Amino acid sequence: MSLQQQKRGVSLWVQMLIWLSITGLLVLVGLGLWKAQRPMVSVGSPAPDFNLTLFEGYNFDGAPSVKLSDLRGRLVVINFWASWCKPCEQEAAVLETAWRLYQPGGEVVFLGIAWTDTEPKSKAFLKRFDITYPNGPDLGTRISQLYNRNLGVPETYFIGRDGLLKHIQIGPFSSVSQLQALIDRLLAE
Amino acid sequence: MKSRSFLLFIVVFALTLLGPVEAFAQGSAPSDDDVNRIAKELYCPVCENTPLDVCPTQACAEWREQIRLMLAEGKTDAEIKQYFVDYYGARVLAEPPRQGFNWLAYLVPPVLIAFGIFVLARTLKGWAKHDITESHGGESEPQAEVDEYVRRLEEELHKRQ
Numbered sequence A: 001m002s003l004q005q006q007k008r009g010v011s012l013w014v015q016m017l018i019w020l021s022i023t024g025l026l027v028l029v030g031l032g033l034w035k036a037q038r039p040m041v042s043v044g045s046p047a048p049d050f051n052l053t054l055f056e057g058y059n060f061d062g063a064p065s066v067k068l069s070d071l072r073g074r075l076v077v078i079n080f081w082a083s084w085c086k087p088c089e090q091e092a093a094v095l096e097t098a099w100r101l102y103q104p105g106g107e108v109v110f111l112g113i114a115w116t117d118t119e120p121k122s123k124a125f126l127k128r129f130d131i132t133y134p135n136g137p138d139l140g141t142r143i144s145q146l147y148n149r150n151l152g153v154p155e156t157y158f159i160g161r162d163g164l165l166k167h168i169q170i171g172p173f174s175s176v177s178q179l180q181a182l183i184d185r186l187l188a189e
Numbered sequence B: 001m002k003s004r005s006f007l008l009f010i011v012v013f014a015l016t017l018l019g020p021v022e023a024f025a026q027g028s029a030p031s032d033d034d035v036n037r038i039a040k041e042l043y044c045p046v047c048e049n050t051p052l053d054v055c056p057t058q059a060c061a062e063w064r065e066q067i068r069l070m071l072a073e074g075k076t077d078a079e080i081k082q083y084f085v086d087y088y089g090a091r092v093l094a095e096p097p098r099q100g101f102n103w104l105a106y107l108v109p110p111v112l113i114a115f116g117i118f119v120l121a122r123t124l125k126g127w128a129k130h131d132i133t134e135s136h137g138g139e140s141e142p143q144a145e146v147d148e149y150v151r152r153l154e155e156e157l158h159k160r161q
Helices: A012-037 A086-105 A119-128 A139-146 A176-188 B002-026 B032-039 B058-072 B077-088 B100-135 B141-160
Strands: A051-053 A065-067 A075-081 A108-114 A135-137 A155-159 A165-170
Touching: A012 B100, A051 A135, A075 A086, A075 A176, A086 A108, A086 A119, A086 A176, A108 A119, A119 A135, A119 B058, A139 B077, A155 A176, A165 A176, B032 B058, B032 B077, B058 B077
Parallel strands: A075 A108, A108 A135
Antiparallel strands: A051 A065, A075 A155, A155 A165
């Protein structure tokens, strides 16, 4: 047997198939990493749209769900919270008080989104703090993934009348005046 | 005295009977093992790399409580897992569902292993053939070239002597 015969390798189409498979895998891994490393939605960029199904007993203009894009023209305050989160307990009264201040004017909408919380505990939390503004669960964690937030709770996002993200509050608001000052500034823009 | 002993016997006997009855009544309540059987197949997004059965956070404790509640309601393991997927997304599952791109996680490793075995088998086969050829006295071309060189070198050395 000659040396050339012995060194006979795999056929060309098999080699091509192998290289294509490796390239495809690398592309998939790269896409996954790119998606995972994407920066959080930034201030000044359009706020990702979502549909929030509200908890039983809550409604928005009589509807059991609310779509962010339908709120264009109003300032939207989106608060991510969880019943197991202690700072959320401290913040709950602040948010509710502010909501009751702005609700009659109709210029500001508050939305509460329960993040990775169980439904009975969420409902108990809302009842305990007498939260009246629309609240719902982050079903499938779809909304939190849209906002690519992984920092924990509470976090509050302020969407301007133009649908752009205006401000992100990481952590709780310590007082109604702090929240009020921010809302008034954004309303004045 | 005799009647008092008899009464005591009756009381003790009644208590021993009561024990198993109570245990039976509690048997319908899901045990920690029942809860953990499902919890170990779930991950909470708050603490992504810790299975739910051993996760120490309050969030995970509440999730386990939810599992206990659903088991007590008579829900099956599959129904409970589906509830968690619907409520929190497929990423809570320890094993990704067999659909779409997730199939890659199941197909790529066996394909790579099979390919590795194929390459290994082929290489071993090549080595075995090579050994057989050599043991039958066959010489490969480079060996023949070397021998020819040695023969000529020895010839030259003889001439010089």
